Amino acid sequence: MEKKRVLTLIPARFASSRFPGKPLALISKKSMIQRVYENCAKAQASDIDFVTAVVTDDDRIEEHVKEFGGVVVRVDDDVVSGSERISLAYERFYADQSFDLIINVQGDEPLLKSSLIEDLSKFHLESSYEVTTVVKKENGLDGDFLDPNKVKVIYTPEIGKCLYFSRAQIPFDRDSTNGKTHWFLHVGVYSYRPECLKQFCQAAPSRFEMLEKLEQLRALELGMNIGAIETDMTLLGVDTPEDIERLEGVLREQEK
Numbered sequence: 001m002e003k004k005r006v007l008t009l010i011p012a013r014f015a016s017s018r019f020p021g022k023p024l025a026l027i028s029k030k031s032m033i034q035r036v037y038e039n040c041a042k043a044q045a046s047d048i049d050f051v052t053a054v055v056t057d058d059d060r061i062e063e064h065v066k067e068f069g070g071v072v073v074r075v076d077d078d079v080v081s082g083s084e085r086i087s088l089a090y091e092r093f094y095a096d097q098s099f100d101l102i103i104n105v106q107g108d109e110p111l112l113k114s115s116l117i118e119d120l121s122k123f124h125l126e127s128s129y130e131v132t133t134v135v136k137k138e139n140g141l142d143g144d145f146l147d148p149n150k151v152k153v154i155y156t157p158e159i160g161k162c163l164y165f166s167r168a169q170i171p172f173d174r175d176s177t178n179g180k181t182h183w184f185l186h187v188g189v190y191s192y193r194p195e196c197l198k199q200f201c202q203a204a205p206s207r208f209e210m211l212e213k214l215e216q217l218r219a220l221e222l223g224m225n226i227g228a229i230e231t232d233m234t235l236l237g238v239d240t241p242e243d244i245e246r247l248e249g250v251l252r253e254q255e256k
Contacts, residue, residue, distance in 0.1 A: 037065065
């Protein structure tokens with residue numbers, strides 16, 4: 001049986017309003033982009049051929065990735081999202097290589113492990129979903145649930161389908177179950193079928209996408225079905241320099 005092929009692309013820009021140079025920031029003596037790349041590149045399965053590359057528009061990041069032996073491609077276009085950057089990278093460098101899936105992994109998720117890439121790929125390949133992503137079950141209607149920077153998902157575990165994404169507190173607990181209701185947090189890893197990624201990036205930003213500032217809503221408004229797998233993996237995205245110290249603490253605990 002011919003192997004399926006999965007391309008993991010990691011968009012990495014030097015510019016950042018809150019943390020310039022973030023991909024090159026050191027986390028326990030290793031850069032963040034190196035940690036993300038090496039974790040993704042460990043993905044393997046007997047029936048899947050995995051390929052991993054960084055997509056950047058910056059000389060410093062390109063040089064650094066080459067120095068640690070990683071694969072990097074350049075997309076210098078002024079685009080508004082990582083999805084558009086990886087779409088251009090795919091069309092220019094990989095479209096002739098017959099990939100079944102394109103996975104977008106943010107370059108600021110250094111705790112993401114290869115097993116998540118493997119599980120997401122298998123789920124997507126065995127499904128009919130155009131796009132798949134990752135969710136994490138959370139309990140209690142406080143803390144992160146009230147934080148608009150934490151994206152919530154209306155998700156049906158029985159069929160693994162995402163119905164809506166929002167910065168608002170969804171689902172709304174009408175009967176006030178004293179915080180016992182669970183909810184699902186969206187983890188920003190996406191897997192696309194190549195033709196769906198192209199359709200998504202060619203479409204104009206949609207109404208609800210513009211309101212919520214969540215690009216996954218464009219896919220839903222285009223009529224695409226979005227599936228998801230659940231994870232209990234410890235993940236900690238890096239948005240500010242202060243997050244580095246917290247991340248190093250998590251790594252020390254994991255290495256004990």
